[in-house]
Structure formats: structure tokens, C-alpha cells
Amino acid sequence: MSIDLLRFAAGLYAVAAAGYLLYFARPRHTLAARFGGWFLSGGVVVHLAAIGLACKEFGGLEWFTLRGGMVLTAVLLAGTYLLVQRFYHLPSVGAFVTPLTLIILLPTLFGVGGAPGEAPAALKHPAITLHIMTASLGVALFGLAFGVAVMYLLQEREVKGKRFGALFSRLPPLDSLDKLTDRLVRLGFLSFTVASILGAVIARSVWKSAWSWDPQQVTTLLIWLLYGGMVQARHRGWHGRRYALLTVFGFALLIGSIGTLRSVPGLTMHAGEYKGPRVEAAK
């Protein structure tokens, strides 16, 4: 049931993406951007309903898998963009973010992922929901920052290369993109920090140790350090091109690490196996 709703939401996102892309290609059609916004909002609502239904169907176990994480990240990405649009009103960003949402959501539409058959002990921890939510929100915000940074790099190339063509007139000013990237990175970093602290607390109580050299923990720390370094660098005056490049690099690392770590079974305890406690529970 929930998968059908999810597919419907993906359909709405596809229409929204088409609307935003049409607006980007023909800025005269401002109505296309507005339609995009409506369909995106509709998509988010249906998507949330699908998530609620999935919770009922699988008892919340779905969110411990990579697939569940992607479903959450996609809705948070779309939702955050809608929020950002309220404050900044940059409909051209939609042409970059809505397709990204669709790309993240697309692999989840073909069958329900393997939810663990029984609840691992880690599930019992009260902070687990918040941990998953903040981690997904962090990924969504970094994803949004990635989209805006790509726009920055494209626009920088146009402005600097004196190519005053279609992209030049359609992309927002460099400075707006730079500022938006910075705010999104900061928010994402904040969210990621909360997720990491909660993760450490949970790990301490279920795996008996906050730090166990789990590959997921190591890469997470690296990514946290990278984004933390970026926030610091900003204070020291890093702007523009370098900052955008770092944002793109950071998100590529993040997505790459999540993808590879979770698709290789047994590599990390975060891959829906949560082996440590389960072994104990079995005994």
C-alpha cells in the first residue's frame, strides 16, 4: 500500500520537476514555476502519508535500511526546499533540487526493501527516532547545498567566461547562491552534529561503547570534520568558488560513503543488521 502512495508522490515530483525545468528553459512562463511549487507541495504531503502508512505496515523497521533512509532524505530535501523558497524565492533552484529529489527517490520505488525481521536491540533506545531524523535532515540539507553550489559553479563559469547567454540570465546572482549555500551547510552541520551525538549516546548504551571503529562511524566523523572545517573556513573569509567546490565534494563523499558502506553486507553495523546487540539478544 505505502509503495503505491510513494509511487504517486514520485509522479507528483516528476510533474513538479517538469514545471521547474520548463520555467528554467523559458523564464517567461512564471506560471510553470508556480505549478511546480504546487505539485512539489502535493508530492511532499503524499510522501509523508506514505511514510506514515509504511510505519504502520512495517512497524518502523523500514527506516533502519538504506532504502528507508533514502525515502526520508527525499522528503526532507523537498520539504526543506519548499521552506527555503518561502524565504529566498529562487524558483530556478527548483530546477536543480526537484530532479535531485526524484533521483534519490527513484531506486526506492521498485519493491519494499528488506526490513529486518525482528527489532534489533538498538531500536529500543528512545533517542533512535531523533537520531534517524536528524541524520536524514543533515543529508537533505547537504543535498540542497550541493544543488545550490552546482548552480554557483555554473553561474561563475558564465560570468567569468563572459558568456552572457541563457544560463547567465536564468541563474540567480552569484552572491545569493553563495549565501544560500553557506546557510544550508551551517544548518546541515548543526543537524549532523546532533545526529552524531545522539548516535554516540545510543552506541554507548547498546553497543557498550560510543566508538567502535565501525566504518560508518569513521566516514561520518570524516564528513563531520570536513563540513565543520568549511564552517570554520567561512569565518576566515572563504567565499565563492572554493566554498562551492568543497560543498560539492562533501556531498559526493557523503552519498558515496552511504551507498558503498551499506551495499556491502557485513561491512558496517549500520546496514540494517546491527549485529552486535542482535547476537547478544540471540544468546
Add this chain to the structure above:
Amino acid sequence: MSVRQLFLVGLSHKSAPIEVRERVALNGDDLKAALLQLRASEGVKEAFVVSTCNRVEVFVQAEAEQAARAFFTSRADQAGEHLYVKSGADAVRHLFRVAASLDSMVVGEQQILGQVKEAYGLASGVEAAGGYMSRLCNRAFATAKRVRTETGIGRGATSMSQVAVDLVEKIFGDLKGRAILLLGAGKMGALSAKALKVLGADRVLVTNRSPERGQQLADQVGGTFRPWGELDQLLVEADVVIVSTGAPGFVLTADMVRAATKRRRHRNLCLIDLAVPRNVDPACAELEDVFGYDVDDMQKVVSANHQARQGEAVSAEAIVEAEVIAFTRERESRAALPVLVTLRQRAEAIARAEAERTLQKAGDVLDDRARASVEAMALAIVNKLLHLPTVRLKAAAATGESALAGAAAELFGLDQAAPAGRRTTPRNGVTPPAATPPEKDQP
């Protein structure tokens, strides 16, 4: 009511030199007086005048263009040889093209529509323009709006300073909290600095090798003068630098700018070099976080935009043409309407009168239903007879053919008073009971 009574006499930047244009241009109260004078001229029903620095055009609804021509010749003797005269659909087309900015010096500029609107407002204010001009002008405004929204004729900057504004806007968005540095006292530099003010720069800094000239310039653009020796510091403070000195070589070298970007902590810096020979080393534009443009770059944008506008003008002309045709057709068929209305009124009056006479003769022999049928039949005959002539007259009018309407008037004697003894009651005079279309109600 037809467009054949519309005449245009005018001169513009295309036909007359500025010496002539300035002698016939009018505004304010002078223009009002001239409008009233036009309106009072022999044979002129309505008039309005568009008077800008690039054109003076007189539109009159009249039998001939003499009064409009006199408007010019009475003001400047030599105006006569620069005048163009258009009438009918050509005059309509001209007004539509002017309002849509297709006839402007810079095609697609936005001011002209406002000026035409103002001209119409003034003319209707003194009642020189009435219903006819109102319909004409409103159609012209609607056409201009269509052209603006459906084509890209107004898109793209067409002057160097506007290009500078566009560029700076794409880098910084707006200039709130930022400073512009004007380096050197060139004329283009001052113009661009003024244009950039629309982006809301907090400060305009001015520096020049000669302090007197610099101070003068600072007063002129509303900025503060800073001595030339502070140049290195100024490059750190300002975000947009407009360079136009008369120096033969580079005033800003790559080393100077590189040092500045470090101290600026890589905040974006925009260098606009308006000088020929160039004052900014082209190597500066290669530096990270520095955006450098010279006159050639800007000129390329200007000519590309001009070309794009010319291209868009083709589709704009098509829109204008369609609107001209629609407007003239509408007017022409309106013009044919009086003949049609009189013809129908006359025929219906005859039908009613004859029906009444028949019914009176019949007396009580017929019941109410039968009486209604008689009246309906009379009207049905009129309708059937007049159906084809009505269609033909409307079609002829729409193509601008007036001979047929004249022939109809002649044939049916519509230009004479209604024959005595016949009542020319309009439809709502004696209302027959048959309110339904007579064709369906035939006995």
C-alpha cells in the same frame, strides 16, 4: 467610424533632424492649447498628439489631413519637407508600431508606451479625443502589451552602463552594504557609476590623479573623494571598480589586484574597464574571485542584444499586423452597421404595420393564436428576405468594401425619411406575442 477617416501627419528621428523636431515639439499647456485648436479646426472630429523628443505625430479623425498638416507648418516653415502622412490602416499600423516600440531609436525601449499613454490622457482630458481615439489608443496599448509579453523585444541591455548594471547584479545581487570605486574621470565611468546606483550601493568612492577634478566628479556622482595614493586600500574596500582614466597604460596591474584579493579574503571583486586603451591588465580577470570586463566585452553584449531585438521585432511586426487587421475589420463592420440597422428597422416596421392592418380587417374571425401566427409570419418573411443581404453587407464591410453598403442605402432609400403613414417603431414599440424566433414559429 471607419478607419478611413483617420489621418496621421508627423515627423520623427527617422525623417527630421533635431533642429526641426525641437521647433514643433510641444508639451504641457502649449500642447493642450494646440489640441483645442486642432479640435476646433474645420472638419476635425477628434485629435490627439504624441510629442516626445524623438517624434511629433498628430492623429486626427477628419475628412482630410489639412488641419494636421497646418499644425506643423504653422510652427516651422521647413517642417513640411520632413512630414510623413498616413491614413486609414496605415495610420493605425503606425500608431501600433510606435506604441509597441518598433519605431523607436532603440527598438524595444520601454518609455514610449508611457509617453503615448500620457499623450492620450492629455488629449482626452481636454476632450480633443473622444470615443474613436479611445478605442484606437486602447487597442494600441493592448497591442504593445501583447508584443512585450509575447516577444523578447524589451529584453537585454542596450547601453554600456546598463550592461554594467546587469553584470554587477549577476555577481552581487544588489549592492547594499557595498561600495563602488570610480577610478578616473572619464565620462562613461561617471555614467555607469550613476546607473549602478539603482542597485543601492552604500558608498561611491572616487579617486583621480588630479584631486581637483576628482573632487568635482565626486560631487557630481554623489560620492566621496579619496586621494590616489590610497588606491591599494580602496581596492580592498570597494566591490565594484569602474576604471576610466586617460592613462595610456595599465592603471591596475595583476600584482596589485592579487594583493588586494588576499586582503579581501577572496570576496568577489568586479573590475569594469571602460577606458581605451585599456587601464586594467587583462591578466586580472584570470585571477580567482575577480571578474574583469573591458569595453569590447560590454560592446559585444550591447550588439548581441540589439541583434536579438531585431530578431524579436519580426514576430512583433506580425502581432502588430494581426492587431491592425482585427481593428480595421472591427471598425469597418461597425461602419456598415448603421445601414443594416436602418434597413432592418424599416422592414420590421412595414411588417408590423401590414400585419396590424390585416388583423384589423379580419376582426373577430381569428382567435388569439391565429393573430399571433399572422404577426409572426410577417416578421419571418422580413427575416428570411434580409438574411442574405445582412450576411453579404457584413462580409463586404469586414474587407473594407463600402460600395455595397452605399448601394443598399441607395436601393432601399435609406437615406430618405421613412415614407409617410408608416410607423418606424423600433423593436420594443408594439411587441408581438411571438418572442421566439419567427422561423421556428411559422404557421
